[in-house]
Amino acid sequence: MQRADLDWKNLDFGFRQTDYNIRYTWKDGSWDAGVTSADQYIPLHMAATCLHYGQEAFEGLKAYEQKDGSVAVFRDIENARRLNRSCEKIYMPQVPEDLFIEAIDRVVNANRKYIPPYGTGATLYIRPLVIGTGARVGVKPADEYLFLVFVTPVGPYFKGGLTPIDLVVEEVFDRASPGGVGDVKVGGNYAAGLRASFKAKAAGYTEALYLDAKEKKFLDESGPANFFGITGEGQYVTPRSGSVLPSITNMSLQEIAREMGMNPQSRAIPVEEIFGFVDAGCCGTAAVITPVKSITYRDKKVSYGNGSEPGPWCTKLYHRLVRIQLGEDPDPFGWIRKIPQP
Ligand SMILES: Cc1ncc(COP(=O)(O)O)c(C=O)c1O
Incomplete structure (x- = not known):
């Protein structure tokens, strides 16, 4: 060929x-x-x-x-x-x-x-x-x-691949509402997110991080990807919300996190918990794992990793996932399907 x-x-x-x-x-x-x-x-x-x-x-x-x-x-x-x-x-x-x-x-x-x-x-x-x-x-x-x-x-969705990005918590615009269509992959959700995404970029951030539309208290997801944080105890936590797209990458990372003893949990995450995380990332097919360098919420900013380098948890999860996807590691989960030659 x-x-x-x-x-x-x-x-x-x-x-x-x-x-x-x-x-x-x-x-x-x-x-x-x-x-x-x-x-x-x-x-x-x-x-x-x-x-x-x-x-x-x-x-x-x-x-x-x-x-x-x-x-x-x-x-x-x-x-x-x-x-x-x-x-x-x-x-x-x-x-x-x-x-x-x-x-x-x-x-x-x-x-x-x-x-x-x-x-x-x-x-x-x-x-x-x-x-x-x-x-x-x-x-x-x-x-x-x-x-x-x-x-x-x-190539990578966020320029630089495993290069950490800066998120800003969006408090004005909603991507999706409870009872709406945020949990499925329909075009309107992305139209609804364009303004927040442009606003975040214009202010010097990479992407917006949405809160739940009803109370604006809990983390939802980022524009094109799910969000996860790593607690001080090394636990993988990710928002559970009816208006987040169930990410296949996130589902897979939770399995990998379980394998690594990170006791993954999907639950409502109050936005203030970002200040207690030791590492955080965005995940999705396009984003793979994109480590988060900082999150800005109102007038406060929290940083993860050491600035330019991804945090250790994101790095470990990323390599395990990608090694399975590329056939470098055996696939114990049955996630890989070979495309038959015509
Ligand atoms: C809004 C949103 N969240 C999360 C994801 C990640 O989902 P997946 O891991 O299935 O690609 C995507 C991309 O598909 C998305 O568009």
Whole structure:
């Protein structure tokens, strides 16, 4: 296989064109057999519900070239399940899990030359989405849907990878509300977060850290990633909240933390606890683990690690997770699925 000519070691988390995407259409109650398309554009009716009423859900996962040269994805069945929870919440049809897996295999195989080489730190980001394409003017679910999967090679989400970032607690804008759709991966949550994210960046921080929308007392998550802190006793704690996206990375890190004796706990975390943590991080498919250097809450700032270096807990968790993802460590959890060669 001839690999694409890209500067693999210096990729950012941005869109780069690849050759093919896979598209399935839902009509009259079922999905079709899907097509492999070279088109970057979607012909869309101007009254499609995704444009007006937010019928849009997506996922994000990665394919990793393994140490042994094979290609694997990480826990994609969990992405399939979460996509279906998203679809259910906004009245879109389910994508059968085997169809989701088939789509992943097809899109990765069709774009093999864009899979970043092992050891470069880059990965092939996979973006499945479901959108309402049927035309409506009244607020109603569509009668036609598109399930599309594209891929793009990416580097780290936060520039610098394992380089620590600065968070600021956001007290004005909410990303999601209790009883809303914050616990699923639908586009509106991200639109709601854009303003807080820009505000944080304009003030010199990397990202906003949200509080629960009701009481503004408890930690929720950061814009594109879950949050965890490490207590003075070395315990891994992460917010439990109905408006946080259940992160597959976070679920995995809790298993790894258990393995490391860090007694992981998911619970409501009062914002003041940030001042007692000895280390903290953001986690997600894109963020992997991004160590947190500081959190600013009102006029107080707390720092972790020694400034430029990630804290020891983040470093340990990061290496264990990434070693499993890259096939450097055996996978005792059954998280890795090899993509079958066509
Ligand atoms: C809002 C939000 N939280 C958390 C995550 C991390 O989830 P995961 O680890 O499944 O990628 C993401 C990314 O998918 C996200 O967009």
